[in-house]
Amino acid sequence: MDAMSVDVATDRPAGSVAVARDSARSFLEGLAPALASEAADTVVLVVSELVTNALRHGGGTCTLDLTAHPDSIEVAVHDHSPDAPRMRTPDLDVGTGGFGWPLVNRLATATAVTLRATGGKTVSALLSR
Template sequence: MDTMSVNVATFRSATSVAGARDNARYFLEGLVPAIAAEAADTVVLVVSELVTNALRHGGGTCTLDLTAHPDSIEVSVHDPSPQAPRMRTPDLNGGTGGFGWPMVNRLARATAVTRQAAGGKTVSARLTR
């Protein structure tokens, strides 16, 4: 299989997170060879977390790109904020989060944050196919 990449969509609101998950599932369903169900669920979970974080902390809009490599799936989310995600202690009582970025780092083979010359950043996670 050659590398397959798609710019999935630009999202502007928290309700778009469900759309990001749906678009990711659609992308994954089209892969040949097919991706295992558990691996697909992991990709969709990472998409959900990265898009949620970008909308919440990255300026209210983001773009999702998905790339299928022979042995991995790359999830990239671009947003206008230069601020990199950070590890923090999860809030078990106040509901302010802190679970997403650590979870993405545990699920992914590798993560990267790249600042863009034009402003903003791209947060990427590479997951086992």
């Protein structure tokens, strides 16, 4: 089983999300057997959405963990907020979001939100390999 962890902070939010995406791509490129291009793109998209949500709503820092299982990739993002993501109607007029969590739930085979004993939560998504 392959795994990696990346700390992400909001000192440069867009840059921080880019670092998370780049880290995910590097992790995925090192897997054997390699993921199909479409599956890798889906993992990177889920990483981007979960890290963006964690930085925006979870206290400004987060940790991304990626784990490769024989038939799946687990994306887990830990942040400092106990508040679970929620489904809401996407904002098509003002552009305040609402697309990320529904998208993650459509792409993943399973999602979970777990409160951490040390505070905050972990939001995880399991994606087919």
